[in-house]
Amino acid sequence: MPPVPRLFNTADGSNTGSESFDATNFGPSCIQTQLPVDEISEDCLTVNIFKPSNTVVGNSTNLLPVMIWFYGGGFIIGRSSRYDATPLVTRSITRGTPTIVVSVNYRMGPLGFPRGEDVTRKFEEGSPILNLGLEDNIAAIEWVKQHIEAFGGDPDKITAFGESAGAVSLEILILNDRIRGLAKGVIMESTGSLPMVSPSNPQANDIWNNFIAAVPSCRDKPESTVDCLRTVTTSDIIQAYNTAGLFFNTSGQDWLPVIAGDLLPNFPSTLKPKQGAVDAVLIGSNLDEGTLLAPQTINSSQPIKELILSSPPSPPNASPAEREVQLEKLEAVANQVLEFYPNDPSLGAPFGTGNDTFGLDPEYKRYAAVATDFILLGPRRYLVNEQLLKASIPTFSYLFADQDAVPVPDFVNVTHSSEIFYVFGDLEVMTPTARKLSSTMMDYWISFANSLSPNDLSGNARPFWPEYSSSNPLLLRLDGQGTTTIRDDFRENQTAIFNRDPAIFTH
Numbered sequence: 001m002p003p004v005p006r007l008f009n010t011a012d013g014s015n016t017g018s019e020s021f022d023a024t025n026f027g028p029s030c031i032q033t034q035l036p037v038d039e040i041s042e043d044c045l046t047v048n049i050f051k052p053s054n055t056v057v058g059n060s061t062n063l064l065p066v067m068i069w070f071y072g073g074g075f076i077i078g079r080s081s082r083y084d085a086t087p088l089v090t091r092s093i094t095r096g097t098p099t100i101v102v103s104v105n106y107r108m109g110p111l112g113f114p115r116g117e118d119v120t121r122k123f124e125e126g127s128p129i130l131n132l133g134l135e136d137n138i139a140a141i142e143w144v145k146q147h148i149e150a151f152g153g154d155p156d157k158i159t160a161f162g163e164s165a166g167a168v169s170l171e172i173l174i175l176n177d178r179i180r181g182l183a184k185g186v187i188m189e190s191t192g193s194l195p196m197v198s199p200s201n202p203q204a205n206d207i208w209n210n211f212i213a214a215v216p217s218c219r220d221k222p223e224s225t226v227d228c229l230r231t232v233t234t235s236d237i238i239q240a241y242n243t244a245g246l247f248f249n250t251s252g253q254d255w256l257p258v259i260a261g262d263l264l265p266n267f268p269s270t271l272k273p274k275q276g277a278v279d280a281v282l283i284g285s286n287l288d289e290g291t292l293l294a295p296q297t298i299n300s301s302q303p304i305k306e307l308i309l310s311s312p313p314s315p316p317n318a319s320p321a322e323r324e325v326q327l328e329k330l331e332a333v334a335n336q337v338l339e340f341y342p343n344d345p346s347l348g349a350p351f352g353t354g355n356d357t358f359g360l361d362p363e364y365k366r367y368a369a370v371a372t373d374f375i376l377l378g379p380r381r382y383l384v385n386e387q388l389l390k391a392s393i394p395t396f397s398y399l400f401a402d403q404d405a406v407p408v409p410d411f412v413n414v415t416h417s418s419e420i421f422y423v424f425g426d427l428e429v430m431t432p433t434a435r436k437l438s439s440t441m442m443d444y445w446i447s448f449a450n451s452l453s454p455n456d457l458s459g460n461a462r463p464f465w466p467e468y469s470s471s472n473p474l475l476l477r478l479d480g481q482g483t484t485t486i487r488d489d490f491r492e493n494q495t496a497i498f499n500r501d502p503a504i505f506t507h
Helices: 086-094 117-124 132-151 165-175 202-212 225-229 234-243 302-309 320-340 362-391 432-451 492-499
Strands: 047-050 064-070 100-104 153-163 185-189 280-286 395-400 474-478 484-487
Touching: 047 086, 047 132, 064 132, 064 165, 064 432, 086 100, 086 432, 100 132, 117 202, 117 225, 132 153, 132 165, 153 165, 153 432, 165 185, 165 362, 185 432, 202 225, 280 362, 280 432, 280 474, 302 320, 302 362, 320 492, 362 395, 362 492, 432 474
Parallel strands: 064 100, 064 153, 153 185, 185 280, 280 395, 395 474
Antiparallel strands: 047 100, 474 484
């Protein structure tokens, strides 16, 4: 599958090779910062398969359901080796519904989502150079569908699941219909809306040029940056990642998918999925998503306004007049946001913590509440109500709210990515209630992968999870202190501000 040495090409899973290799360890992660050099490589597009040890291979009448995991990390960091699916597979066996779990790597940063004038020129000449990370994910599902039967898996019973950037990738593949025929079900944990631009956007060009400037042999070749990068060593590229400062940060939006071609022809909010793109969806968000995104030093309302006003041009190649109209709309929205999100700690995130500010300025909780609704909760509501349900795609939705999730400061609480530890049974400090909730969540997820419904009768006795509908918008609130069904109408007036016209935010 790896594109080596064809840098900036799509992955090819048609030739699996004939050489034997050690498949008992994870392969290298895709190039990124913050990992040891000996753990990353351009040759990173590998597939990891966790299966019950007694799986009968070659018996086409006893094939097992398959779950394929796509990690998050803002499209700049992430690796499949971070996620041990052994507890999830073990749970599937314990409950009598054995299931195979697959995890994959995909390219990120400049190698996965290149942009800029030279890259755009290559694309216009016919090179499939854009959104390579998304293409990697498609290739991974295609490979699993083609080969999983050799491992005892059912190619017609695949569920793709992912978190954050991984969930956004799956959302895009539903919206552009590329997942049709590859996966029956999709689980999206904390998908959200992020500002996306055209690859030739001036900001995108500056970001690309900043990376190129960190590659000494390429910095003076603006007209042939792609061709030049294909000649440098992997160590040169790794060094450039570090020199250019391509580190994960909670406000980083530099290397997102770009608006171009059939994969992402327009902002996600403008795309309409087709009926039958997938057979069912399970989707949700966490109680305090935005606390991970809020600067702890915030002490005024200005960063909230900047969060709204920093939206890139809409439409993607907006004229000066169109941009002026957009900015006027954004200014009006920013003022409305400050009105609907007053600087009252009892209304801020982490939610339900009263007037406690945890030693921070009250504006922290205000910003965190806005970020929760603007980037994650509101977009989840829009995707479900305006896109999935209108395509008649059966949908189950949740709110994860367990405060024992991970050992984090109180001002962070149930933040972005907290639920992953429960889904994979990977809790460092597991209280009895957290342990039970983890096994229950694994039951829901495994049940969905087996039947496209979280409500099979195997595993823990657990609350019935109703299907979400426009007339009865119900969520399952997942909490170790008591999982219950609630209406999806909290802060409805606030999220409506963002969902009236999400395209102005380039969402």
